[in-house]
Amino acid sequence: MNYFRTFTKGLIKENPVLVMLLGTCPTLAVTTLAMNGLGMGAATTFVLVxxxxxxxxxxxxxxxxxxxxxxxVIIAGFVTFVSFMLRSNFPELYEALGVFLSLITVNCIILGRAEMFASKNNVRASFLDGLGMGLGFTLALILIGAIREVLGSGTFFGLSIGDWFQPIGFFSSPAGGFFVFGCVIALVNVLSNYKMSSKKIGCASCPNASACGQAEKGEIAE
Amino acid sequence: MYKEIIKPTLVLIIISVLVGTLLAVTYNVAGIADLATAGLSQADLEELKPSVMPAASSLKNAKVSVEDGSLLGVYADEGGSGTAIHIVTKGYGGDLKILVGVDTNGAVTGAAVTESAETPNLGSKVGEPAFIEQFVGKSGALAVDKDGGEIAAVAGATISSRAFTDGINKALEIYEQVKGEL
Structure with a gap:
């Protein structure tokens, strides 16, 4: 087992949000501001690890x-722990994340990693997998949040980028969220999987291949 | 039998009890219960003042000896125009918290909902000025029209309207008990 690869695969190659398309609901809901994306990402990373x-x-x-x-039960326990901690120490972030904080429990990234990775691997690999996936999720949320905040509110992490820019309200709306989400996915696909079209398309080239029983059997869908 | 049914059940019970216990400890260590019952902040009071007691100069937390499960806090006006009483009552969707302004004659000066779980756009309308204005200047025991009173309930939200009216009555009642201490 290559521990370095276990950690880095979550960042781009198997990024949970942008490649596996898991956790789309919190991604679209909280990313109107980059700061919310960072908070949600940090909370999810903690629970995931x-x-x-x-x-x-x-x-x-x-x-x-x-x-x-x-x-x-274990995941819900950690989520409740995080929400207690945020509520007593960061009440503003707690208000901003709202119901999506408790919904981390049913975030399929976390259950997905538990079922596909942690229940089959040792502690060190699971820790690195959780950290990598969590950071990948956080980076994706910050990226989408930053784009939407700059274009939609004319600020970056709460700092104004200047009066010359007229904010485009569309990017703060849910539709704008989908739009930015799609553009970022396209960008990541261009950067990471550009050569995939020349490979044979099938289960083996799926980002989930390493954790999927079907791909190991060598069954390739034509 | 043991491997298929009893062992999985036991394991799940052990995990649930363990997680529950640890969370109970965290709940107490983080002081969540105190946060839930904490009084209104000075900023909250400033924001609520125009709708609760427009004539007041500054509302300040006042200590009173009255013990009542529905009383959350008493805030006296430094200018002496009256007292705001923070009360919790049982609404349709859960706890309904109301800050009620009472003048020195024991009449309502205004009110505002500080926390509610009422149905949006139905029960939640008890927090709107159109409903609350009916209470201004009133005193004594109030009731909604369905119970033979003079308060016109929000259409389709009798339970929420009744809960709000109960809250106002309770606040007036508590005011009578605490006014000697202020």
Whole structure:
């Protein structure tokens, strides 16, 4: 197992938001400001790293029949912990994230990594996987948040970029969120998978191939 | 039998109890209960003042000896025009918190909803001026029209209207108890 690769794959190559298209709901909902994207990303990264480590430690203790409810209880526990901490220490961020904070529990990135990675790998690899995926999620949210904030509100992390720029309200709206999301996905595809069209298209070239049982069997969809 | 049913059940129970216990500890350490019942900040009071007690100069937290489950806080006007009483009552969707302004004659000067879980655009309308204006200048026991009173309930939201009216009555009642201490 190459630990460095385990960490870096979440940043671009298997980026949970921009390549695997998981966690789209919080991505679109909180990214009207770059700061909210950073807060949401940090909270999710914390939960992801902690749940990955705990689930990896408990993987032999949890019977497979109750594996999903157990994972959800553990994840929900960490999410509640984070929301308590934010509420007492950062009440403004707590207000801004609103219901999406508790919805981290059902963020499919976290359950996805628990099921696909942490329940099959050792603690160190699971920690690095969680950290990499979390940072990938955070970077994607900051990027989308920054673009929407600059174009939609004329500020960057709350600092005005000057009076010469007339903010375009569209980018703060949900439709603008989808628009920016699509553009960023296209950009990442150009940067990372540009040569994929020359490869044979099939399960093996899917970003989830390393964690998917079907791809390992060598079954390639034509 | 053991491997298929009992063991998975036990494991899930152990995990749930453990997580629940740890969260209970965190809840107390982080002081969430105190945050939930904390009084209104000075900034909140400034914002609420025009609708609760327009004549007041500055509302300040006042300590009173009255113990009541529905009383959240008492704020006296430094200018002496009256007292604002923060009250919690049971609404349709959950707790309904109201700040009620009472003048020195025991009549309502205004009110504002500080926290509500009422149905948006239906029960939530009890927080709008059109409904609240009916209480201004009133005192004594008030009731909504359905209960034979003079307050016109918000259409389709009798329970929320009744809860709000109960809150006002409770605030007036508490004012009578605390006015000697102010």
């Amino acid at each position: 902690c749940s990955n480590v705990v689930i990896s430690l408990l993987k032999n203790f949890i019977p497979k029949q109750v594996r999903l409810p157990s994972f959800i």
